[in-house]
Amino acid sequence: MDFVIYALMAFLAGALMGFLKEYKAVVRASSFLGFIASAFLFFQVVDVYINGALKTNILGIPISIDSLSNLFLLVVSLIGMASSLFSVNYMDYYEKKGKGWVYALTFNTFIMSMAFIVIVNSFEWFVFFWELMTLSSFILVFFSEEKKDIDASLKYYITMHFLNTFPLFLSLGIAYSLVGSFSKLTFPVIAAALAAAPLITKATFTILLLITFMTKAGVAPFHYWLPDAHPAAPSNVSALLSGTMIKVAVYGLVRSVFTIIGPSAILGYTIASLGTITLIVGTLYALRETIGKRLLAYHSVGQMGYIWLGIGIGAALIPKGGVYAAIGALGLFAGLFHVLNHAIFKGSLFLSAGAIIYATGEKDLNNLGGLGRYMKATALAALFASLAISGIPPFNGFLSKWLIYIAGYYSTSLLLAIGAVMAVFISAATLASFMKFYSAPFGGEMPEEKPVKEVPLMMLAGQWLLAGLALLIGVFPRIVVPLVNLPAGAPLKLTLFTYGYSASTFIPLYFAGLIVVLSLATYALLKPRETVKAKPWDCGSTYVEEGEYKVKADGYYLWFEQKIGSFYRFTDWAYSFGYSILKYIVKSYLWIARFFVKIVDTPYTKVESIEEIREHEVMYIDEEVFKPLVRFIKVAGNVLSGVRLGKFIALTVILVVVIGILFALL
Amino acid sequence: MIDLYDILFGVIGALIVFIVPPYLDGISRRVKARIQYRIGPPLSQTWYDLRKLFGLPSVLPTDSGLFKWAPYLALASALTAAFMLPFGGYALFNYSNNLIVFFYVVVMVSVFLMLAGFSVQNAFSHIGSTREMTLLLTVEPLLAVVYGVFAYNSGSLNILGIAMNLKPTVSLVLAYIVLFYALYMESGFVPFDVAEAEQEVIGGPLAEYSGRLLGVFYYAIYIKRFTLLWLFSTFIVLPFCKPLTPEKAAIALPLQLLIVFGLYPVIASLEATNARLRIDHIVKTNVKVFFISLAILAMAFVGW
Numbered sequence: 014m015d016f017v018i019y020a021l022m023a024f025l026a027g028a029l030m031g032f033l034k035e036y037k038a039v040v041r042a043s044s045f046l047g048f049i050a051s052a053f054l055f056f057q058v059v060d061v062y063i064n065g066a067l068k069t070n071i072l073g074i075p076i077s078i079d080s081l082s083n084l085f086l087l088v089v090s091l092i093g094m095a096s097s098l099f100s101v102n103y104m105d106y107y108e109k110k111g112k113g114w115v116y117a118l119t120f121n122t123f124i125m126s127m128a129f130i131v132i133v134n135s136f137e138w139f140v141f142f143w144e145l146m147t148l149s150s151f152i153l154v155f156f157s158e159e160k161k162d163i164d165a166s167l168k169y170y171i172t173m174h175f176l177n178t179f180p181l182f183l184s185l186g187i188a189y190s191l192v193g194s195f196s197k198l199t200f201p202v203i204a205a206a207l208a209a210a211p212l213i214t215k216a217t218f219t220i221l222l223l224i225t226f227m228t229k230a231g232v233a234p235f236h237y238w239l240p241d242a243h244p245a246a247p248s249n250v251s252a253l254l255s256g257t258m259i260k261v262a263v264y265g266l267v268r269s270v271f272t273i274i275g276p277s278a279i280l281g282y283t284i285a286s287l288g289t290i291t292l293i294v295g296t297l298y299a300l301r302e303t304i305g306k307r308l309l310a311y312h313s314v315g316q317m318g319y320i321w322l323g324i325g326i327g328a329a330l331i332p333k334g335g336v337y338a339a340i341g342a343l344g345l346f347a348g349l350f351h352v353l354n355h356a357i358f359k360g361s362l363f364l365s366a367g368a369i370i371y372a373t374g375e376k377d378l379n380n381l382g383g384l385g386r387y388m389k390a391t392a393l394a395a396l397f398a399s400l401a402i403s404g405i406p407p408f409n410g411f412l413s414k415w416l417i418y419i420a421g422y423y424s425t426s427l428l429l430a431i432g433a434v435m436a437v438f439i440s441a442a443t444l445a446s447f448m449k450f451y452s453a454p455f456g457g458e459m460p461e462e463k464p465v466k467e468v469p470l471m472m473l474a475g476q477w478l479l480a481g482l483a484l485l486i487g488v489f490p491r492i493v494v495p496l497v498n499l500p501a502g503a504p505l506k507l508t509l510f511t512y513g514y515s516a517s518t519f520i521p522l523y524f525a526g527l528i529v530v531l532s533l534a535t536y537a538l539l540k541p542r543e544t545v546k547a548k549p550w551d552c553g554s555t556y557v558e559e560g561e562y563k564v565k566a567d568g569y570y571l572w573f574e575q576k577i578g579s580f581y582r583f584t585d586w587a588y589s590f591g592y593s594i595l596k597y598i599v600k601s602y603l604w605i606a607r608f609f610v611k612i613v614d615t616p617y618t619k620v621e622s623i624e625e626i627r628e629h630e631v632m633y634i635d636e637e638v639f640k641p642l643v644r645f646i647k648v649a650g651n652v653l654s655g656v657r658l659g660k661f662i663a664l665t666v667i668l669v670v671v672i673g674i675l676f677a678l679l
Numbered sequence: 680m681i682d683l684y685d686i687l688f689g690v691i692g693a694l695i696v697f698i699v700p701p702y703l704d705g706i707s708r709r710v711k712a713r714i715q716y717r718i719g720p721p722l723s724q725t726w727y728d729l730r731k732l733f734g735l736p737s738v739l740p741t742d743s744g745l746f747k748w749a750p751y752l753a754l755a756s757a758l759t760a761a762f763m764l765p766f767g768g769y770a771l772f773n774y775s776n777n778l779i780v781f782f783y784v785v786v787m788v789s790v791f792l793m794l795a796g797f798s799v800q801n802a803f804s805h806i807g808s809t810r811e812m813t814l815l816l817t818v819e820p821l822l823a824v825v826y827g828v829f830a831y832n833s834g835s836l837n838i839l840g841i842a843m844n845l846k847p848t849v850s851l852v853l854a855y856i857v858l859f860y861a862l863y864m865e866s867g868f869v870p871f872d873v874a875e876a877e878q879e880v881i882g883g884p885l886a887e888y889s890g891r892l893l894g895v896f897y898y899a900i901y902i903k904r905f906t907l908l909w910l911f912s913t914f915i916v917l918p919f920c921k922p923l924t925p926e927k928a929a930i931a932l933p934l935q936l937l938i939v940f941g942l943y944p945v946i947a948s949l950e951a952t953n954a955r956l957r958i959d960h961i962v963k964t965n966v967k968v969f970f971i972s973l974a975i976l977a978m979a980f981v982g983w
Contacts, residue, residue, distance in 0.1 A: 385798070386742055396745075405790060406783055418779055422830035427980040430827045434976065437779070437823035438816075444790070445812045452797030456743070457805075516776070516837050523774035524759065524784075531755035532748070535895065541747060542736040542891050549740040549801040549887055564805035573813045576962040 015069055016057035023050035027121035031114030039113030040104035044097045047121050051093030054128055058087045062496050077134035080499035085131040085264040088353055092256035092360045093124045099364045099475025100249040106371050123149040127257055131264050136188050136198045140181050147173045153250045154242050165241035172238040176228035180221040187218050204273045222269045229262035233291040236314045237591050244306035248367020255313040256360035260352050263320055270328050281329025285322050289432040292318025294584055296439045300446045301574045303378045303566040305366045308450055316355045322432050323348020323417045339504050343514050344420035346501035351413035361398040361479035365391055368468045369454055378566035383459035388467045392455040394480035399451045401483040403444035407525040409486040453566040460560040488521050609634040684925045685769055692766030700901035701725040703943050710947035732894030740887045741799045749795035750895035756787035757902040764909050767932030768923045776837045788903045789815055796884025807883015810958050811874035817965035821861040824972040828854035828979040842917035850979035857972050862911055866904040869950035873958045912938035
């Protein structure tokens with residue numbers, strides 16, 4: 014069955030909802046249609062899992078859904094469903110902006126383009142949808158239109174332009190020159206052509222694709238756009254950006270490494286090293302972050318490091334064969350499993366962050382507290398997802414992280430083992446920063462008592478769809494592991510409840526049951542005795558307000574951050590280096606722009622920075638050319654409407670003109 | 680396949696897990712007292728204390744459900760971690776046999792301790808919780824290196840698999856030292872007891888706890904300390920008991936217990952003769968230790 018076509022129609026219908034008049038009707042209808050479309054994608058995933066790979070053609074676009082595409086389509090559909098459900102109510106928050114039609118168009122296009130990236134079987138269409146994804150996400154990132162957000166989206170777009178569009182088009186050109194036809198540009202054909210190509214072509218092609226996917230995935234050192242862009246977007250879009258869009262880059266990586274280029278040791282070690290560096294940089298930066306969504310965004314960088322480490326282990330060890338190939342497949346499987354898991358819990362976390370903003374309007378964790386009492390359902394969802402990303406069993410994050418460690422340690426390669434060591438360490442850092450993310454807003458009491466209501470049902474449904482899945486997959490990995498393992502083919506030890514590799518097994522249900530039974534039993538045995546309620550003891554301090562009597566989010570791990578300060582100094586330096594490169598790119602753009610843009614309100618101003626273009630009234634070159642004509646028509650319109658001609662005279666004039674034209678023609 | 684040995688070892692193991700940990704604390708108090716020229720309390724004193732706490736009502740400073748449930752969840756996690764360790768070669772509940780899983784389950788005790796501390800509006804419990812987390816942040820990398828040395832040395836990451844296949848090398852000995860250091864620190868013994876630090880942050884995350892809830896938390900912490908030590912004694916005893924037959928297991932179990940009892944006075948005297956470190960000192964030291972232990976990992980991969 015081609016559920017994709019129904020999904021496409023639902024996405025289009027969702028985009029068309031922009032024509033409705035009322036803002037609320039637009040966002041609700043288009044979000045709900047986004048949900049339905051994502052549900053169709055989910056049916057497609059189930060269908061392909063049951064009936065095997067699907068090859069078809071939609072509107073001339075060649076579609077091929079194999080096991081790898083299916084996994085990523087699952088990611089798109091799950092996060093798409095949750096995020097759309099959440100949007101139904103959440104987008105009310107942006108009603109003042111009143112850009113309902115922009116949202117309807119871009120939100121649906123965004124999910125649709127991601128779904129198509131992972132299922133098209135043509136490099137040309139891949140590039141097309143890739144650009145569509147970048148464009149629609151760019152518009153969504155500056156949806157709130159605050160100055161900071163516009164800067165973030167600009168940074169995002171220029172970065173994508175230089176490090177995504179250029180390399181992608183160049184690699185498309187290489188592929189075309191090798192194959193010789195756009196219509197035959199499917200992945201296996203490119204792979205065959207590339208195998209016969211000279212080494213230098215192959216290397217160039219590989220490096221270009223690697224840069225593309227590194228940038229989109231947010232892998233260091235090209236991650237700098239991500240922590241600004243993801244928090245700038247509305248939270249439902251952030252969930253899609255972090256949950257899905259950067260995963261699409263992983264799809265590109267896996268597809269190009271394993272289908273087109275072919276895995277090799279050097280490529281694998283490169284990917285694994287990049288992953289290791291990324292997970293350290295992303296997470297340690299997240300540790301000192303106090304803006305909730307920025308913290309999450311940095312963790313997306315960090316968790317992406319885990320995924321690249323796993324895939325790198327796969328690419329490095331699979332060509333070796335024998336027992337190493339098994340460990341490599343294990344690493345690849347764990348990386349892919351982490352793609353799914355990270356999408357689930359990070360999607361949920363961003364939705365929870367959105368719920369906090371919706372309920373309180375506050376983004377800074379320092380100013381939050383005590384929400385647990387008023388938003389119980391959101392708090393529990395956030396706790397589940399926080400434990401999942403920290404890798405606490407029996408949540409899903411643990412299962413994939415654990416196998417990444419095992420694959421790294423068993424690799425008998427020092428580089429990969431150090432990758433695993435860092436991954437274990439960073440897992441603790443993740444725990445630390447999610448202790449903060451959960452406790453700062455939900456624990457303790459409010460800084461000042463304010464009425465806060467739990468968010469509407471649809472928003473809770475979005476959060477809980479994912480948070481519930483995090484627990485469900487953690488306890489019953491059997492639900493998804495076979496689907497995830499199809500592309501990797503790792504020799505897992507997988508029975509109804511057991512999960513593991515060779516002699517290392519883990520039975521999540523057994524473990525979860527043990528924890529639940531033991532805690533219930535001890536609770537029943539030692540029930541808290543008749544309790545007294547009292548205020549927290551503040552050592553009799555009289556000068557500290559009750560709401561201030563706590564550790565604020567920025568003070569949590571101060572000592573640790575200070576003692577590893579040299580790490581931050583080094584990466585800050587690298588960051589500023591990258592930023593200055595970006596500045597020069599912007600400057601070169603401005604230099605080009607000067608020929609096309611003219612400042613009109615103060616003549617003879619030279620354009621030096623983007624701010625100037627934004628502040629002044631500007632005219633573009635096309636405007637300049639057509640302006641006289643437009644001006645003439647405007648003036649003519651004004652004059653004509655001013656001259657009160659009778660209907661008769663007007664008709665006569667028209668008649669005369671028509672007759673004149675006829676004569677001229679004759 | 681359950682046979683008589685499993686049941687026998689299981690019963691003995693369960694008895695050890697439930698009963699011994701508070702006695703170990705009793706030993707520690709006695710040893711500390713002797714070092715300070717006091718007689719000290721009876722060995723069962725910690726049990727008496729717990730019984731007294733279990734009998735008292737608790738004061739609730741918050742409505743948070745997490746505050747009420749955290750002690751029980753922590754206790755359940757500590758017990759679950761203990762149950763997967765080999766008692767003479769047989770685990771009580773074999774839900775996993777992997778060393779990494781074990782440490783994750785142990786960390787859950789700290790997780791619930793921290794969540795409990797953060798759930799209440801009290802600066803002292805917040806400070807204690809952040810310190811507990813900072814401590815964990817510096818311990819985990821050391822443990823990660825130990826996993827690496829063990830995995831390369833024995834080709835396995837399963838607790839029994841490691842114990843059965845270890846080859847004596849220099850790096851292994853160094854890894855044992857790092858492991859002991861990490862376990863000592865994770866247990867929160869004296870130079871590293873910054874999280875609870877009674878005189879300083881009035882019990883840290885436990886500051887707001889009282890009565891039965893406090894008792895449950897203390898019990899969980901004793902069991903966690905015991906569990907970590909039991910792991911170490913396992914790695915000392917079991918490599919000498921291969922192949923692991925039921926007869927050898929019967930010798931191994933008392934040996935494990937003996938080593939735990941033997942190590943506790945050592946720990947107690949370390950505690951009695953040291954003053955608490957500051958958290959920034961600990962972080963600074965451990966960053967150095969981490970880089971040294973990376974060198975140990977490299978040594979292991981060279982084959983030393």
